[in-house]
Amino acid sequence: MRHRRLLRFHGLKRPRVRQTWNKYNLFNLLRLRTPLLQSKTFFQQKWIAKSMTRGYHGEHIKEYKWERMFSRRPLSAVNMDPTYMAKHNGSEQASGRGSGVSNLQVRNKGNFSGMTPYMQMVFAPMERRLDIAIFRALFASSARQARQFVIHGAVTVNGKKMRHPGYLLNPGDMFQVDIERVMTATGQPKRPSQNQKALPSSESSEEPAEDGGEAEAEGAATEAAEGATEGVDVEAAKKNHMKTLSELKERAKKIMAVGDKRIQAKHKKQLRKFLRQVKVAMDSSRKQSVSEMTSVEEELSSLLSDLSLTPAERKAKAEAEQEQEAATSSDKPRLNEKQRAVLAELIAREAENPHDPSKPYATPWRPRDWMSPFAFIPRYLEVNQRICAAVYLRHPVARPGRSEVPSPFSPTLSQLAFNWYLRRS
Amino acid sequence: MPPRIRGSGSQPLLLLSSLESAPSSSLPPSAALAAPLHRSTASPSPQCNRSFSTTPARQVTRLRRLFKDWCANNAPLFRYPQPGQTNYVSRILKQSDFHEVYPNQPFPNNPAFRSEPVLSETARETIWRAVMVEGLPLKAVSAEYKVDVRRVAAVVRMKEIEKKWEREGKPMAIPYAKAIMGMLPRANLTERERREGRPFEPINDIHVHSYTMQQLFVPTSESREFTRADAAKAFGDHILPPDEKMRIPELVEMERKISQGLPPPQARAEFVEETKKSEQELAAKMRARLQAAEDRRVRVDSGRFEFRFEKINAEEVGPTGRARRAVGWRYGVPLMDRKRGEIKIPTSVE
Numbered sequence: 001m002r003h004r005r006l007l008r009f010h011g012l013k014r015p016r017v018r019q020t021w022n023k024y025n026l027f028n029l030l031r032l033r034t035p036l037l038q039s040k041t042f043f044q045q046k047w048i049a050k051s052m053t054r055g056y057h058g059e060h061i062k063e064y065k066w067e068r069m070f071s072r073r074p075l076s077a078v079n080m081d082p083t084y085m086a087k088h089n090g091s092e093q094a095s096g097r098g099s100g101v102s103n104l105q106v107r108n109k110g111n112f113s114g115m116t117p118y119m120q121m122v123f124a125p126m127e128r129r130l131d132i133a134i135f136r137a138l139f140a141s142s143a144r145q146a147r148q149f150v151i152h153g154a155v156t157v158n159g160k161k162m163r164h165p166g167y168l169l170n171p172g173d174m175f176q177v178d179i180e181r182v183m184t185a186t187g188q189p190k191r192p193s194q195n196q197k198a199l200p201s202s203e204s205s206e207e208p209a210e211d212g213g214e215a216e217a218e219g220a221a222t223e224a225a226e227g228a229t230e231g232v233d234v235e236a237a238k239k240n241h242m243k244t245l246s247e248l249k250e251r252a253k254k255i256m257a258v259g260d261k262r263i264q265a266k267h268k269k270q271l272r273k274f275l276r277q278v279k280v281a282m283d284s285s286r287k288q289s290v291s292e293m294t295s296v297e298e299e300l301s302s303l304l305s306d307l308s309l310t311p312a313e314r315k316a317k318a319e320a321e322q323e324q325e326a327a328t329s330s331d332k333p334r335l336n337e338k339q340r341a342v343l344a345e346l347i348a349r350e351a352e353n354p355h356d357p358s359k360p361y362a363t364p365w366r367p368r369d370w371m372s373p374f375a376f377i378p379r380y381l382e383v384n385q386r387i388c389a390a391v392y393l394r395h396p397v398a399r400p401g402r403s404e405v406p407s408p409f410s411p412t413l414s415q416l417a418f419n420w421y422l423r424r425s
Numbered sequence: 426m427p428p429r430i431r432g433s434g435s436q437p438l439l440l441l442s443s444l445e446s447a448p449s450s451s452l453p454p455s456a457a458l459a460a461p462l463h464r465s466t467a468s469p470s471p472q473c474n475r476s477f478s479t480t481p482a483r484q485v486t487r488l489r490r491l492f493k494d495w496c497a498n499n500a501p502l503f504r505y506p507q508p509g510q511t512n513y514v515s516r517i518l519k520q521s522d523f524h525e526v527y528p529n530q531p532f533p534n535n536p537a538f539r540s541e542p543v544l545s546e547t548a549r550e551t552i553w554r555a556v557m558v559e560g561l562p563l564k565a566v567s568a569e570y571k572v573d574v575r576r577v578a579a580v581v582r583m584k585e586i587e588k589k590w591e592r593e594g595k596p597m598a599i600p601y602a603k604a605i606m607g608m609l610p611r612a613n614l615t616e617r618e619r620r621e622g623r624p625f626e627p628i629n630d631i632h633v634h635s636y637t638m639q640q641l642f643v644p645t646s647e648s649r650e651f652t653r654a655d656a657a658k659a660f661g662d663h664i665l666p667p668d669e670k671m672r673i674p675e676l677v678e679m680e681r682k683i684s685q686g687l688p689p690p691q692a693r694a695e696f697v698e699e700t701k702k703s704e705q706e707l708a709a710k711m712r713a714r715l716q717a718a719e720d721r722r723v724r725v726d727s728g729r730f731e732f733r734f735e736k737i738n739a740e741e742v743g744p745t746g747r748a749r750r751a752v753g754w755r756y757g758v759p760l761m762d763r764k765r766g767e768i769k770i771p772t773s774v775e
Contacts, residue, residue, distance in 0.1 A: 012488040026503060027492050030514055032534060034522050073635050079627035080667050086680035090653035110627050117537040138605055157774045164770040172575070173774065174582065179598045186601060353600040365600040367608070369504045372512035375608035376531050376540035379626060382576050383543070384583035385602035387590060391579035399627070402539065408532035410522050 006059070016055035017408045019135055020142035023370040034410045049416030053409050057123040058132060060144055065166070066126070070421045074121035076398040079110035112401030119415040120403035124396045127380070127405060130155065130175060131165035136406065137383045137390040138375060139177045140185045141368065149185075154178040169392040176389040180360070187361035188368050242282060249278045378404050506608045511540060529610065542610040542625070544572070544580065546602070551614055552577055553584040564673045564700040570614050571624035574672060631670040636661045675699045 008014070010024035017029050035052075037045045058066060084106065092106055126132055134146035134155065147165040149155050155162055156176045157169070169175070253275070335343065353364040377383055380397075383390040396404035407414060499517075506512055514533055515526045521533035529539045544552070548570075555566045556577065563581075567574040590597055612618065612625050643659045645651055657666040671677060679696040683689055725732040742751040747758055754760065761767055 012486075012492055023496060023504075024492070026514070027495055029532070030495075030518060034534065076633040077627075077630040078633055080629045080631055080671065082629055082671075082673075082676040082680045083684075085668060085671070085677045086684055089650075090656060091650040094651045110624070110629070120535065120537045160774055162771075162774065164768075166768075167770055167774075168772070170773050174579070179596065179601075183598055183601055186605075365604075367506060367601075367604040372506035372608045373503050373514050374531070375506075375511070375605065376513075377543050377609060379541055382579040382583070384549070384580075384587060385605050386597045386599060387583065387587050388598055388601075389583050389586065391583065393573065393575045393579060397630075397632075398537075401537070403535075403537040406532070406538055407535055410534040411537070414535075 016052070016059075018056060018059065018142070019132070020144075021368065021371045021374045022142075026370055026373055029373075029408055032408060034412050037412075037416075046416045046420040049409075049413045050420040052413060053123065053407070053417040056408060058126045058129070058143065060147060061126070061129075061166075067421065069125045070122075071125050072422055074118045074124060074398055075395055076116050076118065076121075078399065079108075081109040084108045111399065114401035116398045116400050117403040117411060118398055119411055119418050120407060121396070121398050121405055122414050122418045122421065123407060124405050127378075127396050128168045128392075129165065130157065130162060130167040130169060133169055133175065133381065133390070133392055134177060136378055137175075137381050138186065138377060138385075139182045139388055139390070141371070145185055149177055149181055154181045171392060171394045174389055174391045176387065179388050182388045183359075183365055184361045186368060186371065187365045190360060190362045245278055245282050249275065376406065378406055380404055506604070509607055511608065511610055513540065540610060542612040543606075544576075544625075545606065545611040545613050548612060548614040549580050549584055552580045556581045557585075562697065562700040562704045564675065564704065565697045567628055568673060568676055568696070568700075570619065571626065571628055572614070573626055573628050573630075576626070629671060629673065629676070631667050631672075634660075634664055636664055673700070675703065 010016075010018065010020070010022050010028065012024070012028075015028035015031060017032055018025050035048060037048065040048065054063070054066070088106060127136065131147040131150055132143050134140050134149060135143040140146035140149060150165040150167075151163060153161055153163055154177055157167065157173055159174075159176075162175070350364075356363045359365075378396065380392065380394055381390050382393055398404070409417075502516065503512060503514075511529065513528070513531045515528050515530050518526050518533045520526060524536060526533045527536065527539065529541070530536060531540050532538055552566060552570065552572065555561050555569070556563065561569075563574050563577050566572070567577050570577075572580075587597070614625065637657075637660050639660075641659055652666075653668060654666040657664045668674070668677070675696050678699065679692045682692045682695070687695075721735055723734040725734070737752055739751075739753050742748050742755060746755060762769060
């Protein structure tokens with residue numbers, strides 16, 4: 001089936017609440033009101049209700065498919081209190097009227113008061129679909145993403161790979177999603193901008209690139225002015241600085257030139273970035289003071305030393321550093337119990353959620369932005385987040401005062417939508 | 426509708442500008458054509474930093490500005506989860522469609538749907554321990570913790586997989602689990618929580634049959650004791666009374682014994698025994714059914730494949746000859762499964 005593409009999926013002008021964790025969606029959810037329908041004909045009312053509700057409930061499912069799934073008999077359940085069942089056989093409900101007993105204190109407990117919202121159950125059959133169940137179990141950030149997971153073979157049902165997003169779950173079915181996919185879908189995305197933030201000198205690297213020639217001219221002017229006022233001392237320091245920078249550059253170039261097969265593409269990329277930074281530093285050094293220069297030098301040299309080491313070497317270096325630290329700290333007072341506990345906890349946390357650049361999401365893993373307003377798990381699912389598995393316990397039901405179908409629409413709209421589909425089923 | 430290209434409104438202008446720049450002495454640039462061109466250059470598009478592109482940037486509409494403002498104002502509220510708490514829009518929206526919005530309501534317009542607590546990690550561990558270590562029957566655990574029997578079974582099933590992964594050293598989504606648990610309402614099923622709060626969920630649900638949803642007038646004598654069983658019969662011959670539909674009928678039996686004067690601890694012990702017995706009976710029944718199915722089958726192992734033969738009676742086609750279970754090609758019954766474009770999505774996975 002060709003998948004329908006939607007322009008303006010999260011529009012602001014004609015807002016539609018969707019099954020996603022998007023911030024536009026949150027804004028639209030806050031603005032969502034039941035439209036004024038008094039002036040409309042009944043057909044128009046139903047049409048509006050249908051189009052609004054279908055924009056949320058399985059908008060990626062074709063209308064004729066949904067019409068075949070729709071059921072005009074919503075499921076409902078009532079809790080029967082065992083104490084009440086043991087004490088009464090139901091005849092007490094008929095007794096009293098005309099026999100003198102007026103106010104019975106007998107109640108079947110365990111139910112909410114109020115009517116059973118059958119009309120909020122219009123889209124209950126939709127919740128049986130595998131892709132929507134995955135979204136409801138909070139394994140994907142949208143129903144469409146959940147659908148993609150299924151198609152790409154990342155989902156198993158009862159331990160067998162299931163590639164049909166339209167598979168209707170049966171009560172007792174367990175579905176499981178690949179952990180990496182879930183972490184990618186629900187975690188902060190890995191953006192190049194975020195990686196750049198970690199490096200301190202990258203922000204300054206963009207500025208000269210933008211206003212090119214002007215900056216250089218300015219730099220030359222300031223250089224001339226400084227040279228005139230402060231004299232030979234600064235000049236010498238600058239010369240030194242430039243020399244070290246060029247040495248660093250040479251070293252980096254040598255590493256590149258060796259052409260070691262062990263150097264990965266990522267490594268090379270980092271080296272090139274480093275070279276660029278050196279160049280920027282050399283350009284901007286003309287207007288810097290001496291202290292700034294030294295700090296830049298230190299930074300760059302440490303960067304290069306990190307870059308030129310292989311992972312094994314880096315590990316060895318870290319260990320050596322640790323040993324050194326231990327040696328220096330042996331004569332100092334050692335950590336007390338509390339500090340050690342805190343340290344152990346920190347280490348455990350790091351081991352659990354490590355920084356790992358090879359992952360497709362930002363590490364250490366954090367939940368994605370704007371997610372928490374959409375975080376709920378309906379009662380017909382039981383989810384184990386650690387293994388990213390969930391069991392579809394039963395079909396969603398309506399109870400007195402509660403409906404288990406997560407729908408953002410008011411009873412009025414749902415009722416009108418129900419009426420629309422009544423005509424066609 | 427064909428897909429629209431963004432900023433397509435400016436395309437004629439582009440075309441015009443290319444026309445204008447063409448060196449043509451016979452066609453002097455007309456004033457009418459030049460006018461829109463000038464207008465487009467006179468009103469600079471907002472924040473156009475793409476110097477190489479002639480497509481004007483999208484206008485910042487009032488709605489977009491509102492959205493940006495809203496994002497800026499609400500970023501601290503909704504962008505990051507509140508540690509250990511839910512963070513629904515009901516935090517700031519107290520009234521919607523002239524109705525009160527409850528704190529556990531993720532959708533302000535729908536008061537019927539609430540975000541209900543989920544079992545915390547400790548609660549799952551407790552349930553797993555009760556079933557797998559202490560060996561209590563599922564029904565007894567369900568009644569003890571007020572958790573649905575099906576949920577108890579699901580918790581144990583998934584916990585077993587989790588333990589297996591732990592033994593194998595397979596990586597688990599622990600940071601994800603922690604973050605999600607922090608965002609959801611939780612139930613720990615501790616002693617105190619069970620004594621004071623509401624039960625975790627209703628465990629004695631019965632399905633409402635559609636036959637019983639109608640209003641019925643049944644004339645009976647005033648002296649007659651009209652019970653639930655009588656009511657069920659009045660609704661239809663095959664309608665079961667609620668007593669027979671109870672998921673844990675032993676629980677009703679226990680309550681009956683308590684009301685007759687049996688001390689509650691003894692009644693509870695008897696309840697556990699009864700549920701254990703009923704569970705064993707059910708297991709025996711299932712085993713017998715599987716055995717019977719196996720007996721019907723003949724397995725032939727050829728080394729490469731295992732053939733399984735089962736006896737089928739082709740005459741069993743129902744009264745109309747169109748029974749769904751009937752096998753083989755039958756006259757007048759279309760075989761839809763061979764039709765082009767039929768997608769055969771499995772209806773169940775064993």
